[in-house]
Amino acid sequence: MVVKRWIVCWSQKNFSTTTTRTTTMITDNMNEQQQRQQRLAQRWKLLKKNVMTPEEQVVFLRKRQEVITNRLSAINQQEMKLKERLEMISNEIETLQSSSSSSSSSS
Structure with a gap:
């Protein structure tokens, strides 16, 4: 019984740590995204002012397209x-709930 309580406490602590880490990761990603958007806005202003030749604009836009495609791929991998x-956490919760309900019914 003590061991099961320890497992539940450990799982809750581990889940909390995972949640904190995920939240921090999301916040960091949002900050990076804001900085990228600001840099892109500055470049776009230069583009609109016709500082670049049409050929340079094509090169710039192709690079942007490649970067966005790579970022999308990374986001999809992160989502997976x-x-x-x-799913692992959900399975662990189910396991803990079933083991705690079976232990309480056997008591």
Whole structure:
């Protein structure tokens, strides 16, 4: 019984740490995204002022397209990892609930 309580406490603590880490990661990503958007806005202003030749604009826009595609791919990979983590946590919760309900019914 003490061991099961320790497991539940450990799981809750571990879940809390995971949640904090995920929240920090999301906040960091949002900050990076804001900084990228500011840099892009500055570049776009230069583009609009016709500082770049049409050829340079094409090169710039192709680079932007590549960066966005790569970022989207990374986000999709991160989403898959988070879904896997969520599934693992859900399975762990189910296991803990079933073990705690079976231990309480046997008591």
